[in-house]
Amino acid sequence: MKKTGAEILIECLNEQGVDTIFGYPGGTILNVYDALYKNEGKIQHVLTSHEQGAAHAADGYARSTGKVGVCFATSGPGATNLISGIATAYMDSSPVVFISCNVAENLIGKDSFQEVDTTGITSPITKCNFLISDVNKLADTVREAFAIARSGRPGPVLIDMLKNVTAEKAEYKFLPVEKHAQSGKLADLLKRASHDLKAPEVDQSDIDKLVDMIKDSERPFIICGGGVVRSRADKEFKTFAEKVDGPVAITVMGAGGIPGRHPLATGMIGMHGTQASNIAADQCDLLISVGCRFSDRVALNPASFAKNAKIVHIDIDRSEINKNVETDHHIIGDAKKVLQLVNKGLRKQSHQEWKDHVFTYPIETVYDEDDSKLTPKQVLSTIAKLAPQDTIVSTDVGQHQMWAIQHFHFDYPGQLLTSGGFGTMGFGLGAAIGAKVSHPDKTVVHITGDGSFRMNCNELATEEHYKLPIITVIFDNKTLGMVRQWQTLIYDKRYAETDLHRGPDFVKLAEAYGLKGKRVTNVKELKAVLKQALKGDVGYVIDCVIDTDEMVRPMVSGGSHITNFLAI
Amino acid sequence: MSENKLQTLAVLVENEAGVLSQISRLFSRKGYNIESLAVGTTHDPTISRITIEVNADDDRAELLCNQLRKMIPVYSVKLLSHNNSIRRELVLIKVKAEDTIVRNEVLQIAGVFRASVIDVSVDTLTIAVIGEEEKVNAIFDLLKQHGILEMVRTGVIAIERGARMITEETKEKDEFDFGKSVI
Ligand SMILES: Cc1ncc(C[n+]2csc(CCOP(=O)(O)OP(=O)(O)O)c2C)c(N)n1
Numbered sequence: 174m175k176k177t178g179a180e181i182l183i184e185c186l187n188e189q190g191v192d193t194i195f196g197y198p199g200g201t202i203l204n205v206y207d208a209l210y211k212n213e214g215k216i217q218h219v220l221t222s223h224e225q226g227a228a229h230a231a232d233g234y235a236r237s238t239g240k241v242g243v244c245f246a247t248s249g250p251g252a253t254n255l256i257s258g259i260a261t262a263y264m265d266s267s268p269v270v271f272i273s274c275n276v277a278e279n280l281i282g283k284d285s286f287q288e289v290d291t292t293g294i295t296s297p298i299t300k301c302n303f304l305i306s307d308v309n310k311l312a313d314t315v316r317e318a319f320a321i322a323r324s325g326r327p328g329p330v331l332i333d334m335l336k337n338v339t340a341e342k343a344e345y346k347f348l349p350v351e352k353h354a355q356s357g358k359l360a361d362l363l364k365r366a367s368h369d370l371k372a373p374e375v376d377q378s379d380i381d382k383l384v385d386m387i388k389d390s391e392r393p394f395i396i397c398g399g400g401v402v403r404s405r406a407d408k409e410f411k412t413f414a415e416k417v418d419g420p421v422a423i424t425v426m427g428a429g430g431i432p433g434r435h436p437l438a439t440g441m442i443g444m445h446g447t448q449a450s451n452i453a454a455d456q457c458d459l460l461i462s463v464g465c466r467f468s469d470r471v472a473l474n475p476a477s478f479a480k481n482a483k484i485v486h487i488d489i490d491r492s493e494i495n496k497n498v499e500t501d502h503h504i505i506g507d508a509k510k511v512l513q514l515v516n517k518g519l520r521k522q523s524h525q526e527w528k529d530h531v532f533t534y535p536i537e538t539v540y541d542e543d544d545s546k547l548t549p550k551q552v553l554s555t556i557a558k559l560a561p562q563d564t565i566v567s568t569d570v571g572q573h574q575m576w577a578i579q580h581f582h583f584d585y586p587g588q589l590l591t592s593g594g595f596g597t598m599g600f601g602l603g604a605a606i607g608a609k610v611s612h613p614d615k616t617v618v619h620i621t622g623d624g625s626f627r628m629n630c631n632e633l634a635t636e637e638h639y640k641l642p643i644i645t646v647i648f649d650n651k652t653l654g655m656v657r658q659w660q661t662l663i664y665d666k667r668y669a670e671t672d673l674h675r676g677p678d679f680v681k682l683a684e685a686y687g688l689k690g691k692r693v694t695n696v697k698e699l700k701a702v703l704k705q706a707l708k709g710d711v712g713y714v715i716d717c718v719i720d721t722d723e724m725v726r727p728m729v730s731g732g733s734h735i736t737n738f739l740a741i
Numbered sequence: 742m743s744e745n746k747l748q749t750l751a752v753l754v755e756n757e758a759g760v761l762s763q764i765s766r767l768f769s770r771k772g773y774n775i776e777s778l779a780v781g782t783t784h785d786p787t788i789s790r791i792t793i794e795v796n797a798d799d800d801r802a803e804l805l806c807n808q809l810r811k812m813i814p815v816y817s818v819k820l821l822s823h824n825n826s827i828r829r830e831l832v833l834i835k836v837k838a839e840d841t842i843v844r845n846e847v848l849q850i851a852g853v854f855r856a857s858v859i860d861v862s863v864d865t866l867t868i869a870v871i872g873e874e875e876k877v878n879a880i881f882d883l884l885k886q887h888g889i890l891e892m893v894r895t896g897v898i899a900i901e902r903g904a905r906m907i908t909e910e911t912k913e914k915d916e917f918d919f920g921k922s923v924i
Pocket of ligand 1 (some may be wrong): 251434569570571572573574595599619622623624625626648650652653654655656
């Protein structure tokens, strides 16, 4: 049947089983919104306050469900407002399909109103992007975009459609997702990779080699990276870790890959890693990284990282091998599949002495605590204690983010939504909205700092309008805490532009948006508000007053050796 | 770290709009200046072959190749060593040749280098020469004294010696295809 480009787009989203779109309309994308209107609510659309919020929401949806998120924006400023959101998804390998429209063909290249080179701008921050100027290619391209976003190493894909394409007609025939790989561009892509419609296979000899290396090791150590979370390989990973019987550290992206209080878990590794994790990395004789790319925040000094160990790198992306750290062996494949194969060949090992040694070092930082004030750890422990165990947590970026990972103890993939690779302040509320929309029955807590919250608190309007009772917890230290911490430790306490003794009053702000707000200064007050908030009737903003000088500990400064603690 | 040298990358890509700019942008993003670039379709019109020369040490060159291999529109990438590959470039040079002595001299130089004279005017001669950098540089140096008016080069193209091919199925290629899989 002949349909317009806009209708074909919506049909293709139906093919994919898309249930939610986050977005913002405008001139060039009007036809698409019209088609969505006529689609009669089969797909829910969430209108955010800002395109950045929509991008983060689609990303939060993708991270928490494991499905592909979808985000719409109009041309020009609509598209450029997405940029931080696209880059955030790209750095953390989150599958989101972004759909923007551009000016019509006869206006392209004339600096027309709201014209911008969207595919050019987004090329370095997407896994792939497409400019569609021929309506006959639309359906095929949308199918390709979803397949690329979700498979291999996942990531954001952008489709930019010219406005005339949304109005022009082409023949459209429904094609179920299972058949997509057999038609059009996808079939060509598969043929050229000589996969012939079956998923690629892991090389068994690589697996055998790893099994032998594990058997030969006396001090094995494992890093759980974002790949474990992305591939939802938590069960396989737990079995693997228990068979290897070595300490396991998480990266920021790997939180939830192994239960946070598992007896082998040593907590985070890297710049704010625990002493146990960082010292284990330094002293182990075999380091196995699963889905972690040894970023500068993890390896710190690549030359001295795990210098006493053979390093094994398991990753789906071959270009990560030897990129940041030189490795001794690598296995390419999906974490779930690789670990299944390794588990099959590996007998249970035992390394009691090595574990005992590592666990003599702290796996969690201790703070001076009393009832008169709130420490970051108290806030997090209180939430963890009162909230349901499967509570989804999103964070912004800064000290509060590190504290959340250190003290909340995440148990399953998709439980923590945080911008690890790009460090995008303002990510948290959008991500929480995406998570709450897709998990209405779960509690969603948004952990933020007073700086980050100011960036995108406009999304409280979205939270209120769609009745998404998210609990925002502000670590209100009246400063850009993480930057101040560096100024304290490295810049001789010259606090340039990090003071935040300024408005707004967050309690009144919440109320202005139609939500509940409360300021708390000790655990008792916090407990009382949390109990109210957890009833889940209405969104809450809890303003936790904490000390300006509180620091994230331990800390190793960038580029230093991993055990060179600046503060413990 | 090994020393910087001119590295030659052969890249097979989808023949689609925007792919070339994505590739060249990758180089500028990583801080490399492209010394030479040649593009054209292959025996399969849906596939283009790009030959790129950059100054980089061996490790960085390998990393650049890996970043290219990761891109969806890229089929395969090979780093071609000077020993194992045949390299050619076409250069057109327009020289000032107003009097007969100069004219004869230029014609003589062209003869020695087996370059052909492809255009003649009262005041100029235009010469086409095909070869590797050394040959091109040598003729350039000799013609310089007579005054070069214009010069244009296609950029180096290169192909491996013997039976080896850029499309070879290797374990490494399989590994890269994993990250780009679409199922
Ligand atoms: C968009 C953006 N701008 C700037 C930064 C740099 N930055 C990193 S942490 C930080 C401070 C964050 O302050 P706040 O949100 O109050 O959190 P805190 O560290 O106090 O917990 C800043 C400015 C960033 N990560 N993202």
